[in-house]
Amino acid sequence: MTGDPDVHGLTTRNRRQLADLLDTLDDTQWAAPTLCAGWTVTHLAAHLVQPMLIGFARFALTAVRHRGDTDRTVDHLTRRLARRPRADLIALLRAHAADRLNPPRVGPMGPFADTCIHLRDIARPLGLDADVPLDHWRLLTTYLASPSAAPALVPPGRLAGLRLVATDTGWSGGTGAEVIGPAEAIAMAVTGRAVALADLHGPGVDILAGRLRRR
Numbered sequence: 466m467t468g469d470p471d472v473h474g475l476t477t478r479n480r481r482q483l484a485d486l487l488d489t490l491d492d493t494q495w496a497a498p499t500l501c502a503g504w505t506v507t508h509l510a511a512h513l514v515q516p517m518l519i520g521f522a523r524f525a526l527t528a529v530r531h532r533g534d535t536d537r538t539v540d541h542l543t544r545r546l547a548r549r550p551r552a553d554l555i556a557l558l559r560a561h562a563a564d565r566l567n568p569p570r571v572g573p574m575g576p577f578a579d580t581c582i583h584l585r586d587i588a589r590p591l592g593l594d595a596d597v598p599l600d601h602w603r604l605l606t607t608y609l610a611s612p613s614a615a616p617a618l619v620p621p622g623r624l625a626g627l628r629l630v631a632t633d634t635g636w637s638g639g640t641g642a643e644v645i646g647p648a649e650a651i652a653m654a655v656t657g658r659a660v661a662l663a664d665l666h667g668p669g670v671d672i673l674a675g676r677l678r679r680r
Contacts, residue, residue: 479580
């Protein structure tokens with residue numbers, strides 16, 4: 466990827482890929498757990514359309530009802546949307562694929578990160594190889610290792626003293642004990658998916674694993 470990436474365009478592409486993937490899954494797969502604790506594929510499909518359907522005012526009002534707890538608010542809205550027919554969720558994801566979201570504090574990188582990570586949150590447990598292009602992972606790992614990374618994705622201190630080395634993109638970032646492996650596995654582990662640690666090696670893996678256990 467050269468020059469400034471069109472993050473909105475990449476997000477659009479990934480949403481369409483997610484819709485295509487969801488369209489291929491059977492009843493058992495839709496009911497299967499994802500890497501997002503407590504959520505099935507149905508819940509995650511609903512979550513993917515939630516930012517495009519729920520405006521700031523409605524989100525804020527719901528958050529007040531949940532005493533400002535963002536995680537509980539998102540879970541509540543996701544479970545309500547998950548009551549919709551699967552065909553509707555897929556159609557909504559396609560219809561809103563080109564929506565250009567710019568959330569406070571995270572900007573367009575937030576929705577882009579969601580499309581990369583949540584695709585694998587679905588595919589990994591199902592044993593599917595569906596994935597975004599390598600250049601998407603290079604862009605995302607660069608962001609996740611930067612000081613501007615959203616705390617909701619990478620809590621402060623998680624990557625302190627670690628050097629991330631992606632073996633498939635030629636990217637590296639940070640200083641300290643090395644965490645080495647595919648860019649996808651690095652991004653998944655850095656954002657809290659402990660299952661991806663099995664695909665990584667290096668002296669920094671145990672450090673990162675310990676931090677994930679304490680989150």
